[in-house]
Amino acid sequence: MNTIEGVIFDWAGTTVDFGCFAPVSAFMKAFQAAGVEVTVAEARAPMGLLKKDHIRAMLTMPRVGREWEKQYGRSFQEEDIEALYAQFEPLLLGSLAEFTEPLPGVLQTVDAIRGKGLKIGSTTGYTDNMMAIVTQGAKAKGYEPDCWVSPDATGCCGRPYPYMIFRNMETLKLSAPWRVVKVGDTAADIQEGLQAGVWSVGVCTGSSQMGLSRREFELLSDKAPVIEQTRQAFLNYGAHFVLEAVSELPALIEHINRLFTAGKRPYDTHD
Incomplete structure (x- = not known):
């Protein structure tokens, strides 16, 4: 049957x-630590992806990309994704149990x-x-x-x-x-x-x-x-x-x- x-x-x-909600706060705090403010909607939009892919997707958003270039004078690079993830991972691991x-x-x-x-x-x-x-x-x-x-x-x-x-x-x-x-x-x-x-x-x-x-x-x-x-x-x-x-x-x-x-x-x- x-x-x-x-x-x-x-x-x-x-x-x-x-x-x-667990990942949203961690993404926002990781970007904030890098000098780039992101909104809740921007942090949510790529949800469900592997977290490094999620960060990459956020950086390719037009507004976030412009803010990144304003902060650093260049577009993002792969090492920036790694650095953001290094900020993000401990933040998430520290809150997941809740x-x-x-x-x-x-x-x-x-x-x-x-x-x-x-x-x-x-x-x-x-x-x-x-x-x-x-x-x-x-x-x-x-x-x-x-x-x-x-x-x-x-x-x-x-x-x-x-x-x-x-x-x-x-x-x-x-x-x-x-x-x-x-x-x-x-x-x-x-x-x-x-x-x-x-x-x-x-x-x-x-x-x-x-x-x-x-x-x-x-x-x-x-x-x-x-x-x-x-x-x-x-x-x-x-x-x-x-x-x-x-x-x-x-x-x-x-x-x-x-x-x-x-x-x-x-x-x-x-x-």
């Missing part, structure tokens, strides 16, 4: 760290899909050293996927390359990309899923794309506009499906299983 065999989650902004709380509904959702016999994998833009902190904290709070893969395991080829997904599939013995669902909260997550040929799904609540803390989100008198704005962004990135919250995932998996009966595959349908 053709059914979904496994789900591959992102980490920050998808399963832990509501709003994906950002490992599972998002609402994650533990129940994982239990539900595991109960159907599905495997749980994960990919990330964090390094192995960072993930050692995140996985330990998340496990203590009840969340532990069957495996995780960082760009360290794929020659530093992180998102949007599909290799971390393929490594998950190999480890979990998943038989085909079209029997896999990838769930994430950034443009890079969606692109990673599309390039791997799996079902690529965005999740709105708690996402970096939405960019709100849990308290900010809960205090909204009308959540519908921000959810809809986030949903449209994921659809524009090419997502096959968008969930309002991760708790909707079991029902989506059943929907995809029904699509299989009609002969549908990720590469020939969007819904």
Whole structure:
């Protein structure tokens, strides 16, 4: 019987760290130390990438690039990326343990899909050293996927390359990309899923794309506009499906299983 065999989650902004705040502050402080002020939106825009790639993407932003040239009298070079990363990494490592709380509904959702016999994998833009902190904290709070893969395991080829997904599939013995669902909260997550040929799904609540803390989100008198704005962004990135919250995932998996009966595959349908 053709059914979904496994789900591959992102980490920050998808399963832990509501709003994906841990990296944002570290990026902003690293650039500030280099004499260049960046905004929250600029720090968020490349989220999901390997962190050195994230820094490079920020430096190629027109406004940030101009500020860098104003500060240093030249455009950025590769050694500048290394220097910024050297500032960024200890800042992030020092704060990550505070950002490992599972998002609402994650533990129940994982239990539900595991109960159907599905495997749980994960990919990330964090390094192995960072993930050692995140996985330990998340496990203590009840969340532990069957495996995780960082760009360290794929020659530093992180998102949007599909290799971390393929490594998950190999480890979990998943038989085909079209029997896999990838769930994430950034443009890079969606692109990673599309390039791997799996079902690529965005999740709105708690996402970096939405960019709100849990308290900010809960205090909204009308959540519908921000959810809809986030949903449209994921659809524009090419997502096959968008969930309002991760708790909707079991029902989506059943929907995809029904699509299989009609002969549908990720590469020939969007819904």
